[in-house]
Amino acid sequence: MNWVLWNDRLVKDEDIKLSKEDRGYQFGDGIYEVIRIYNGNMFTAQEHIDRFYESADKIKIVIPYTKDLFHKMIYDLIEANEVTSGQVYVQITRGATPRLHHFPITPVETVLTAYTKEYKRPVTEMVNGVAVKTIEDIRWLRCDIKSLNLLGSVLAKQEAYENGCFEALLHRGDLITEGSSTNMYAIKDGVLYTHPATNLILNGITRRVILTCCEEIGLPVVEQPISLATVLSNDEFFLSSTTTEILPVTTINGIKVNKGIRGEWTHKLQIALEAKIGQEVHA
Structure with a gap:
């Protein structure tokens, strides 16, 4: 079974429901990271997480989790999927709101998703x-x-x-x-x-x-x-x-x-x- 991180929960892949008005889908209004997994552990995890938060700051997205909690969420995802050699992809978007180019006037919930996959070294x-x-x-x-x-x-x-x-x-x-x-x-x-x-x-x-x-x-x-x-x-x-x-x-x-x-x-x-x-x- 493939587990996916959806905001702060691990859910089945087929249970994710994303809005057609998500700003990541309509504008590319979000950021992402790819972290390599070796022997079941993330390599340079802290550096990737720091850059993830830096990118979010640069486009004025507030990630609603501390770095420590975010780190644990990603680790739990890797452990749930029993990945030993592969990668984890994580992204966050500004959220779903009626389509306007400027940021939402009323704050909306960001949308975080992450998944893992096996990957062999080239x-x-x-x-x-x-x-x-x-x-x-x-x-x-x-x-x-x-x-x-x-x-x-x-x-x-x-x-x-x-x-x-x-x-x-x-x-x-x-x-x-x-x-x-x-x-x-x-x-x-x-x-x-x-x-x-x-x-x-x-x-x-x-x-x-x-x-x-x-x-x-x-x-x-x-x-x-x-x-x-x-x-x-x-x-x-x-x-x-x-x-x-x-x-x-x-x-x-x-x-x-x-x-x-x-x-x-x-x-x-x-x-x-x-x-x-x-x-x-x-x-």
Whole structure:
């Protein structure tokens, strides 16, 4: 049986009743998080929960639960579904109210939903790498908010998919920002480069862990945008996210990076990250 968190209750999936006037459905007026589960436990749970509340604050949604209570609610959901390796998706919307673009004049109840699913680590891609395609970043200017407004990302991901690529490599003019659902990194002459955590990217939780790993393995980091014009001159390139962990980018627009194989620094970072998540180091 699949249990779903609906506000503060665990209910059966078929028992959820959502209004057609929910602002998340009509406006994308809400925020979300995806938290990875390893060995039945949430990885970097507190960081994800903190970002969830920060995103809510940025769009003026008040989450009616303390962080500690919210943490317990999510843990109870994972335990009820007996998930050992997977993820939990959680979102909150401003609630259901007659359709007006401005916020409801009379306060309405927010709507929180969360569910789990099993998810295997993409081990093959971790070793062999993935292909990306450069695509102009047409998203809004508040990418630091993990909002439900994902159409720009969806269109970019679809274009990449239609061209046989795993991910879109987004850029604004000559400056690379991130992927449609990932953060991006280049390594040149033993230095890692990645876009700084501004409003133009989402400051990924895995990104933050990777920067800590860089310090631990002695890889200097420069947080500055990567130039699109010189992207193929880098020694290594990789992407990261909660669900993908670290994936080498072995081709960009069909052109090989590092002869189409995983780089040494990328491999070292994968090993460092695996040590933190308590997973077996892959080949």
